[in-house]
Amino acid sequence: MEDNSLVSVIVLAYNQQDSIARTLDSILMQKCRLPIEIVVGDDASTDGTRAVCEDYARRYPDIVRLMPAAPNKGMVDNYFDCMLACRGKYIADCAGDDYWTDPKKLDKEVEIMEADPSVTIVHTNWRTYNEDTHETKDNVVEQFPAPKTDGKQMLEAIITQTTTPVVHLCTALYRAETIKRCYAADTDLFRNKDLGCEDIQTVFMLAINGKVAYMPDVTMTYSIGKPSFSNQCNHAKQFRFVRQTAMLSWLLASRAGIDTGRTRWFFSLRAFELLMHAFRSGDAKLKAVALECMSTWNVKPDRKIKTVLAVMSNTVLWNVMLGVRGAFVALKRFLNLA
Template identity: 40%
Template structure:
């Protein structure tokens, strides 16, 4: 009888013909004592030959790769859900078709930790970031930016910022099956799967951050989370706030309510608009901020004076927003 793999690696891809091979090679090259499988969710890419590349890999590695059957486009949440239901592993890792694992010991490090620490259910790591438009490459992103990366019970910290890049994470499948309902996320209007998933799981288990870079994450001006078009920025941040409001109602924290979250949203959009020189949009959200502190007063004042141009340069210099 064939033994089930310990790890299932889910690869979601869509119009990524030029990068999916690199992604799959980086997973195949993992050096681990633990068995794993690769589940590819190719979501009916209409513009290129992504599926043809995936089919080549599935034929070449029949005992390692399972390519989900060809269907009409499902969308991110349904595609991810179907891949998890197909998976056989105790642990789940994910990697999008334009990212890749730059550390061959990723799975070994993470599974070894979870196998020896039963009170933890999710482990994530540092990463490198490449901007596919500017070709700017930043190694060890969290370390380079001196970011505090939480471990243990991290719900409150996650509520204000999603610090976990999905391509770096590995989690227990059973925790997901018992607590995460992607169809509910979809019905609530969430446009992403990872952030609400982390918020739910952070109320069920401990998270562990390993300060070693394992993955390279691709960003570009066209992505929702990293976009120069303010409408896309706004869509992303408004959806993040929708997610936060859902979870603060489900898992309340003292002193944090919808008004508190809205204030943080407005400030975030002011900063993200200013750094990208969307000054009218930044001023629109600045008007919504009620002045409760000197910092609030200064931020609103800056937005409605020529100082906003210098502030934009400063924010860009410190790589803010």
């Protein structure tokens, strides 16, 4: 049963024993006009993450709800299991390695949502923190800086985002009723693990159903620098992530009837990225998958795609170019260390 006086905050965690307390503390420090609950989904961590979460659940039994222990689900199922468990009128989330920096974040967002029922999601600016270099950097890309935007005007940008998200979901607050209604109407769109993520379809469906509000305030620090689901060192795994998220964008574009020069550029870019990951991995099977994606996305090969396909068409040439690339990478690493 939805509680109209409550804000739910989803926290996903996996092997983040060194950062999860920072995340939870940043939520507990919130000064919000509505009470909050924190729904924590620890996805079968193999380190001490769950023990930290259990400690917070014991210390804050009226606020922190730790989802029952279960075999590893993956990020998609973990997120939407938590979403369905949320009891609040509004839902926010903060990943287990990120943290909020503004104690009034939720209160400011609730004020906007309460004042305008047509707003389905409100989000803010953020900064990044490199866990390796300890460098903090402000995000300077604000694609839709207006206080409120008709969400339908943002759909193309949402499905063609490359490096900077149009809406960083960990800064956002959204209407539980809206997203749960969309989820019930098309559960596969949200639960399909082969679509790779939880945020793009969530933001897209909220945008298509109302207005998107924005605050330029920096309210969240986004941790980077270490391997994550979207930032992986293994080229085969990165290939899979790029393919999954691009297929999600293709599905959303198809359903909304969006076919523009921007979308065609985006799918051409993603096809090239897939081919390059296939090339670097030395896996001919990945090349075949990339070609299938090109066909599905109606991508016409440009000069870059034709070049990489020509290299990969000859096994000997492919191996030679891999050797050249390896030598170049080794030299670059040596020079950086010198």
